[in-house]
Amino acid sequence: MAAQRKPDQPEFYERSTLERVEYAPPPGAWLRNPVTFHAGEFLHPAKPKNLEALGLPSAHAWSPLDEDWQLPEGWQKIVLDGLRERLEGSRTLRLMMDTCVRCGACAEKCPFFIGSGDPKNMPVLRAELLRSIYRKYFTTSGRILGELAGARELTPQVIKEWFKYFFQCTECRRCAVFCPYGIDTAEFTMLGRDLLLRLGISANWVMEPVANCYRTGNHLGIQPQGIKDSLEFLADELEEVTGIRVEVPINRQGAEILFVTPSGDLMADPGTYTAMGYLALFHELGLDYTFSTYASEGGNFGLFASPELMKRLNAKIYAEARRLGVKWILGGECGHMWRVVHQYMDTMNGPADFLEVPTSPITGTRFEHARGTKMIHIAEFTADLIAHGRLKLDPARNAGVIATFHDSCNPARAMGLLEEPRAVLREVCRNFHEMAADTIRERTLCCGGGAGLGADENMEVRLRAGMGRGKAVAQVRDAHGVNTLVTICAIDRATLTTVCDYWAPGVRVAGLHELVGNALVMKGGKPRTHNLRQEPIGGEA
Amino acid sequence: MGNSAFLVGGVLPYLAAVVFVVGVVYRLLTWRRVPQPASMTLYPTQGASWGALVKEALFFPSLFRGDKTLWIFAWSFHVALALAFIGHLRVATGVIDRGLAAVGLGAAGMAMLSAVAGGFAGVVLIATVLLLLGRRMLVARVREISKTPDFLALLLLVAVITTGDLMRFGASHVDLAATRAWAASLLTLSPAVSLPPTFLLHLFFAQLLVLYIAFSKLMHFGGFFFTFSLIKGSQP
Structure with a gap:
C-alpha cells in the first residue's frame, strides 16, 4: 500500500519521521547554502492564465525543479525598483529592515521552525533573506562592506530562496508577539511575495483564487x-x-x-x-x-x-x-x-x-x-x-x-x-x-x-x-x-x-x-433529534 | 601631550559627537518621513498606552514572555549600562557630586557609593556582555543568525568595558579633577588633553562605539519607540 501513497497525501508521511526534527543548523553559512526543492514542500507555480486574467506582467511557465526559472529581462531592476517603492511607502517595513538586533527570541516561536528545524524558517532568517538584499543596494555600509555587513548580491538563487521560504510562512505573526520590537515577519513575507509576483513567480494556490x-x-x-x-x-x-x-x-x-x-x-x-x-x-x-x-x-x-x-x-x-x-x-x-x-x-x-x-x-x-x-x-x-x-x-x-x-x-x-x-x-x-x-x-x-x-x-x-x-x-x-x-x-x-x-x-x-x-431554539419547526450534520444528537463523533 | 593622545582626547570627541548626532537624527528622520499607509495592529490591539511603552522600555516584558534566559542577560546588561552611563556623568561634571553633597553625602560616602554602584555595574556589564557573546558563539541556532556586525558590536563593548573595568578595579584609578578639566576644555573648544593612557584607550574604544551606533543595529534604542507605537499602538 505504502508504495502507492504520494507526497501530497498525509498518509505518505510517517509520524515518527516528522516528529524527529533536527534543530542543529546544517554546516556552512546560510547565505551560501544552496536552496533545494523536494516534492511535498513546495507549491505549484501560478499558472500563466491566472496572472494574465489579472493583467499581471511576466506570466510564464516554470517549475521550482527547473534550473532556470525563466526570469524576465531586467529582473534585478524590477525587484530593486519594487523594493525601493515599498521602502519609501511603508514606515513599518523600513523600521523592520533597520531595527532587528538578531537576538533570536523569535526562532522557536515559529510553527514552521518548530516543525522543520530549517534555520531559514527562523523568523529572523526569513527576514534576513530580504534584509541582505536591502543592505546591499540601499545602505552605505552594505554597499561598501558587502558580506561583512550582512549584505549579498541579488542572484537567481535568492529568488529561489524567496519562493521557498516566503511560501513556508502563513503570516501568522506569532513571532511578532514575542519580538521585543514587534518586528512582524508577515511584513517580509508579504514584501517577498509581492516582489516575486512582479517576476511572474507565485503559487497557483494563491493566484487562482x-x-x-x-x-x-x-x-x-x-x-x-x-x-x-x-x-x-x-x-x-x-x-x-x-x-x-x-x-x-x-x-x-x-x-x-x-x-x-x-x-x-x-x-x-x-x-x-x-x-x-x-x-x-x-x-x-x-x-x-x-x-x-x-x-x-x-x-x-x-x-x-x-x-x-x-x-x-x-x-x-x-x-x-x-x-x-x-x-x-x-x-x-x-x-x-x-x-x-x-x-x-x-x-x-x-x-x-x-x-x-x-x-x-x-x-x-x-x-x-x-x-x-x-x-x-x-x-x-x-x-x-x-x-x-x-x-x-x-x-x-x-x-x-x-x-x-x-x-x-x-x-x-x-x-x-x-x-x-x-x-x-x-x-x-x-x-x-x-x-x-x-x-x-x-x-x-x-x-x-x-x-x-x-x-x-x-x-x-x-x-x-x-x-x-x-x-x-x-x-x-x-x-x-x-x-x-x-x-x-x-x-x-x-x-x-x-x-x-x-x-x-x-x-x-x-x-x-x-x-x-x-x-438555537427556533420558533416553530419540529423537536430536534439531529444536529446540523444530520447525526443523532448525543451521538456525535 | 602626544599626538595620538590629542587625536583621541581632543579631535575624536568632536568627530564622534557630530557623526552621532547627525547620523542618529538622519536615521530618525528617515523613519519619520516614510509614510505609514495602514494601521498595523498586533495584540494587544486596543493600542498601547504611554505606561505600556515605559514598561516595555524599562523591563522588556515582550522578551521576558518569549525567552527568559536571554531576558536575564539582556535586561541586566541594559540596566548596568544605564547605571554606568549615569556614573560617567561624574567624569565630565561635578553637578552630581554637588547634588549628593547637598543631601548630606560626604566625600567618603560618595566614594563608597561610586565603588558599590560603579563596581556592580562594571562586573555585571562585563559578565553579561561575555554571556551574550558566548551565546552567539556557542548556541548553534544563534550562531547561525549572527553576522559580523553582531560580533563587532559586542567586541567593541567588550573593549570599552574591559578598559573601563581596568580603571575601576586596577591600580590607576581615574582622577576626576583631571577628567573634568579635560571635559571643560572640550566645551570651550580649546581641548587640553592630559590624561592617563588607560583612560585614553577606554575613551578611544568608547568613541568608536559611538561612531558605530548610527550605522548599525545599535539604533534599536531609537527604533524601539517607533516600532512600539506603530505595531503595538493602534494608529498609523
Whole structure:
C-alpha cells in the first residue's frame, strides 16, 4: 500500500519521521547554502492564465525543479525598483529592515521552525533573506562592506530562496508577539511575495483564487447561479433538521445588512454546517440582510499576493454595499479577512462614509470600533446578542460535543478577538476545555495552511507546521476527551481537519456558528433529534 | 601631550559627537518621513498606552514572555549600562557630586557609593556582555543568525568595558579633577588633553562605539519607540 501513497497525501508521511526534527543548523553559512526543492514542500507555480486574467506582467511557465526559472529581462531592476517603492511607502517595513538586533527570541516561536528545524524558517532568517538584499543596494555600509555587513548580491538563487521560504510562512505573526520590537515577519513575507509576483513567480494556490475572485466574486469561482443553488441546498438541509424553511435573500436592494462570508462556507464541509448556522440565526432574528453574488467572498487571497490585488478584491465589498444601499456589513467566520478589514480596509478603500456605524438591530449596540470600516465579525455580533440575553439556546443539543477552541491567528493577533468567541461557545456547549496556555489566545499556534499554503502538494510543510497545534489538540483529547475543535476561520476549518486527522485523530473541526445553529431554539419547526450534520444528537463523533 | 593622545582626547570627541548626532537624527528622520499607509495592529490591539511603552522600555516584558534566559542577560546588561552611563556623568561634571553633597553625602560616602554602584555595574556589564557573546558563539541556532556586525558590536563593548573595568578595579584609578578639566576644555573648544593612557584607550574604544551606533543595529534604542507605537499602538 505504502508504495502507492504520494507526497501530497498525509498518509505518505510517517509520524515518527516528522516528529524527529533536527534543530542543529546544517554546516556552512546560510547565505551560501544552496536552496533545494523536494516534492511535498513546495507549491505549484501560478499558472500563466491566472496572472494574465489579472493583467499581471511576466506570466510564464516554470517549475521550482527547473534550473532556470525563466526570469524576465531586467529582473534585478524590477525587484530593486519594487523594493525601493515599498521602502519609501511603508514606515513599518523600513523600521523592520533597520531595527532587528538578531537576538533570536523569535526562532522557536515559529510553527514552521518548530516543525522543520530549517534555520531559514527562523523568523529572523526569513527576514534576513530580504534584509541582505536591502543592505546591499540601499545602505552605505552594505554597499561598501558587502558580506561583512550582512549584505549579498541579488542572484537567481535568492529568488529561489524567496519562493521557498516566503511560501513556508502563513503570516501568522506569532513571532511578532514575542519580538521585543514587534518586528512582524508577515511584513517580509508579504514584501517577498509581492516582489516575486512582479517576476511572474507565485503559487497557483494563491493566484487562482485571486483570479477567480476578480472575475466571479469569490475564490472558488462560483457563478451567481451556483451561489444561489448552494444556499438553497443549505436551506433544504436546514429544513430537514429543523422543520423550518428559512428564506435566503440574495442581491436584495435596500437590505439593512450585507452579509459576506468566505465562499468555502457554501461549498465544503465542515464550513457548510457553519453556513447553515448563519441561516438559522438570521432567520430567527428576522434580520434584514442579504447575501451578494458579486461580493461573494469574505476572504481575500490578494493579501497573500500583493497590496494592489488585496485592494482590488476588497473594493468589491464596498462597491456592492453601495450598489445595494445597505447600512453596514456583517462578516462571517473568517481569519485573514479580518486582517484585511481591521488593518487595511479603512485606509485602503475607506473610510466608507456612505455606510453607517454597525448597529445591532436587535440589541441597539453600536460597534464604534468599526466606525471606519463599517464592518463587524459575526462572533462579535452573536456575543453581543448573548450578552443581552436575546438568544434562546439549548446547549444540550451539543451534548455529545466536547470542545476546545483554536484561536485563528488573524482574529486573535490582529484584532484581539479572544473573548467573544469563547463567550458564545460557553453558552452553546457545556463541555469546553482550553488547550495549553502558550498555544492559545495571542500566542496561538498555526494551522500550517493559511496565507495560501492550504494546498495538497506541500503536505509535508503543512503537517510539520501544524504539528504544534495538532499535539496541543491531542493533549486535551487525551486529558478531557475533547472531540471537537471549534474555530472561527474558514481556512482553519479546511486545514485543521487535515492537521487533526493526522496529529490528533478522533477530533473533528467545527465552526462556532455550527454549534450556535445546533443550540438555537427556533420558533416553530419540529423537536430536534439531529444536529446540523444530520447525526443523532448525543451521538456525535 | 602626544599626538595620538590629542587625536583621541581632543579631535575624536568632536568627530564622534557630530557623526552621532547627525547620523542618529538622519536615521530618525528617515523613519519619520516614510509614510505609514495602514494601521498595523498586533495584540494587544486596543493600542498601547504611554505606561505600556515605559514598561516595555524599562523591563522588556515582550522578551521576558518569549525567552527568559536571554531576558536575564539582556535586561541586566541594559540596566548596568544605564547605571554606568549615569556614573560617567561624574567624569565630565561635578553637578552630581554637588547634588549628593547637598543631601548630606560626604566625600567618603560618595566614594563608597561610586565603588558599590560603579563596581556592580562594571562586573555585571562585563559578565553579561561575555554571556551574550558566548551565546552567539556557542548556541548553534544563534550562531547561525549572527553576522559580523553582531560580533563587532559586542567586541567593541567588550573593549570599552574591559578598559573601563581596568580603571575601576586596577591600580590607576581615574582622577576626576583631571577628567573634568579635560571635559571643560572640550566645551570651550580649546581641548587640553592630559590624561592617563588607560583612560585614553577606554575613551578611544568608547568613541568608536559611538561612531558605530548610527550605522548599525545599535539604533534599536531609537527604533524601539517607533516600532512600539506603530505595531503595538493602534494608529498609523
